[in-house]
């Protein structure tokens with residue numbers, strides 16, 4: 030018995046007890062894909078191939094060929110006989126990782142802070158063009174999970190903010206953009222992947238279990254995935270953690286039930302890298318693609334749960350060939366859906382090296398070498414959209430005495446190492462695993478190499494600013510303060526992925542807490558003691574505590590520039606000097622203390638056995654919690670100032686689709702491809718004669734006697750021990766399903782709201798209108814005080830100019846998930862919903878009521 034199979038028996042298949050009440054119910058079988066009309070042509074094309082593919086060709090497509098066994102982070106096997114090449118999968122959400130001549134876009138959290146739907150989509154198009162240009166078939170983004178439940182969570186910055194609707198628009202618009210140029214997008218990580226520590230299953234420890242109830246699942250965590258599926262996403266990546274004790278990669282309720290049946294997902298589900306912990310159970314539970322292909326405990330040995338073992342599992346009858354056919358059809362349908370059969374470029378870069386030449390299979394001990402990097406420039410004019418995102422995300426939090434914008438001749442003293450590039454080199458830390466110099470992104474697989482870094486100091490230089498720079502994080506004794514000086518202090522807070530620890534932070538912000546790094550508080554305090562006018566610029570992954578200096582009399586202005594990617598300098602100058610008014614708004618709440626949060630969103634530390642992470646706060650994360658507990662934050666979710674001012678007026682509401690307590694019945698599923706269900710002949714999995722094998726490479730073939738034995742086993746009376754609740758009979762699907770995203774009636778517009786935004790100040794600027802729903806009083810179910818449901822940003826408005834914005838609320842926006850009926854229910858059809866529109870979650874005075882069908886300003890704020 031091998032070490033790994035021993036471990037599998039001893040640890041990996043074990044389920045530790047979860048807290049009482051949390052269960053991972055069985056949900057079988059995997060619903061066949063192909064039943065929505067938007068995908069039927071692609072399924073038709075795919076099914077013609079699948080009907081003709083051999084067993085070994087099919088299992089080749091469903092798995093990677095092994096870690097470090099090709100140019101991309103993930104490389105599937107091919108089926109060249111039917112014209113399907115190896116598919117290239119590559120990180121990450123902010124641009125092509127580990128390459129050259131690419132753009133390092135601002136990450137999701139920065140895109141979220143723009144609150145600009147058009148910009149989110151255009152950023153997606155530009156990202157898609159770069160992946161296509163590098164020959165990537167499958168882009169491993171966007172990330173909408175982590176949702177941002179835990180302020181210290183390491184990867185929140187890869188997503189769009191701590192609210193399901195902001196994440197949903199960010200994710201869906203990115204998907205639309207990326208897929209518009211033929212790249213398959215991957216929405217990730219399904220689901221409740223809210224901290225980095227203890228996330229993975231290993232030889233010695235099961236991954237963390239996120240335990241959450243059905244309503245919280247639907248109303249928070251699943252919401253952005255529903256919108257991603259609705260926008261036609263081709264791929265979903267499953268997370269490392271367990272949900273209710275069952276690992277995501279073999280959780281049938283999650284993949285078969287929620288994702289494929291209820292949300293009507295038509296693409297394919299891949300594992301996160303080494304998140305797969307079993308062969309047959311993961312296939313039956315709905316996993317379609319194993320990445321990077323290796324077994325999880327000890328990768329690189331040439332062992333896989335799938336590939337040759339999937340061929341075996343089909344031959345011996347454990348996995349019905351029907352399940353494999355569906356998985357392959359889903360993968361090939363996504364390929365056809367994006368038009369990748371039409372002149373799609375092959376990979377022209379190598380994620381494993383920056384050199385022109387290198388080993389073709391670095392994971393093999395001995396590998397042939399060849400040209401692996403062709404240095405294809407894919408940047409186009411993408412720096413422009415990257416800069417626009419970086420600029421329009423900048424969130425002005427404080428600006429006393431009109432300290433900003435700066436006058437052209439302002440005398441500046443600039444402090445902080447974050448104002449200038451990392452002196453060791455902008456890409457000197459692998460996967461940006463350090464916080465040195467200007468912080469443009471967090472670290473980990475969601476990072477990219479910088480083609481250049483336009484630092485703030487570069488920005489001051491190219492403006493011809495009158496500045497003196499002190500490249501230090503300790504206050505220098507020689508800065509000779511003058512009363513005319515404005516001091517600009519650059520500070521940071523970083524986080525990232527778990528496989529790299531930076532300054533004691535293993536991905537999550539464990540040792541830094543929510544504080545600024547590098548004694549940023551002290552630097553600001555020291556500068557504020559000597560200068561009378563101090564501007565603080567924060568580059569951060571998420572909320573930071575600012576109490577040590579925020580109210581000091583000389584701290585006149587505070588800006589969150591979030592994570593600007595490569596375009597840190599010019600974007601900031603345009604705001605600091607007032608070419609553009611700041612128009613970003615916070616995509617999360619900024620607390621006054623970490624104790625503002627519920628204890629259940631703290632990071633979970635070491636626990637014997639499986640770490641349990643129970644979402645006892647339910648729906649009450651971020652502003653939902655602050656509002657419920659009447660805690661005044663330092664800055665509320667959605668907050669952001671401008672150099673000008675805006676009024677919201679002339680609001681009106683009109684009813685569109687009448688509400689009913691439950692949505693109209695779902696449409697029935699359309700037909701799906703039908704194939705023979707007979708177990709294929711063992712010969713379809715035999716190794717070809719004289720095949721030149723690459724050592725450790727993962728192949729889908731079996732030795733002849735192994736294949737024959739497996740076929741024999743299919744006839745034995747000993748059957749595979751299927752899980753309780755297992756079935757192989759397709760069903761009509763749940764009432765809440767019916768199309769991509771769920772029952773299409775959920776997305777009917779219930780009310781259109783229009784509001785006129787007027788620039789009442791003296792400078793040009795853009796405003797954001799945020800729409801929050803307050804459920805009617807007296808309903809039987811408890812709901813958060815207010816919840817974001819829509820938003821729009823104006824174009825640049827000159828002083829005195831107006832623009833009318835259209836917002837909408839759907840049936841789903843006004844519903845709650847009813848766990849008893851397993852459906853979205855409108856708790857009060859004729860009730861008076863408050864539809865609040867304003868510039869921030871704590872600045873709402875314009876209310877439209879669905880009972881009176883009128884809107885009025887000057888109303889008492891709901892929070």
Ligand SMILES: *[C@@H]1O[C@H](CO)[C@@H](O)[C@H](O)[C@H]1NC(C)=O
Nearest residue numbers: 050051052053054242243273
């Ligand atoms: C987790 O358990 C809760 C409580 O029983 C249940 O409502 C929910 O549907 C379960 N979720 C999953 C994904 O198994």
Ligand SMILES: *[C@@H]1O[C@H](CO)[C@@H](O)[C@H](O)[C@H]1NC(C)=O
Nearest residue numbers: 079080081082083084709713
């Ligand atoms: C695929 O089609 C070819 C040509 O029609 C046929 O010879 C071959 O047997 C088919 N293969 C399978 C596996 O169906």
Ligand SMILES: *[C@@H]1O[C@H](CO)[C@@H](O)[C@H](O)[C@H]1NC(C)=O
Nearest residue numbers: 085086089106107108109115
């Ligand atoms: C599986 O993919 C590998 C890598 O492209 C290829 O060498 C092999 O021939 C493929 N196997 C089948 C059965 O097509």
Ligand SMILES: *[C@@H]1O[C@H](CO)[C@@H](O)[C@H](O)[C@H]1NC(C)=O
Nearest residue numbers: 338341342345347742748749
């Ligand atoms: C069939 O093969 C799979 C993969 O090796 C294995 O997990 C399963 O137990 C086998 N089933 C039977 C009935 O032998």
Ligand SMILES: *[C@@H]1O[C@H](CO)[C@@H](O)[C@H](O)[C@H]1NC(C)=O
Nearest residue numbers: 428429430431432561582585
């Ligand atoms: C700055 O503004 C504060 C109040 O916002 C005011 O009390 C103070 O006098 C102003 N200082 C200057 C120099 O204008």
Ligand SMILES: *[C@@H]1O[C@H](CO)[C@@H](O)[C@H](O)[C@H]1NC(C)=O
Nearest residue numbers: 436437438439440441513514
């Ligand atoms: C900048 O110019 C303005 C007049 O345009 C003047 O009032 C101000 O004192 C100047 N500031 C500095 C620091 O020279």
Ligand SMILES: *[C@@H]1O[C@H](CO)[C@@H](O)[C@H](O)[C@H]1NC(C)=O
Nearest residue numbers: 438440509510511512513514
């Ligand atoms: C401050 O600026 C004014 C106007 O530019 C100038 O006259 C004065 O000398 C400056 N003071 C110092 C200490 O530099």
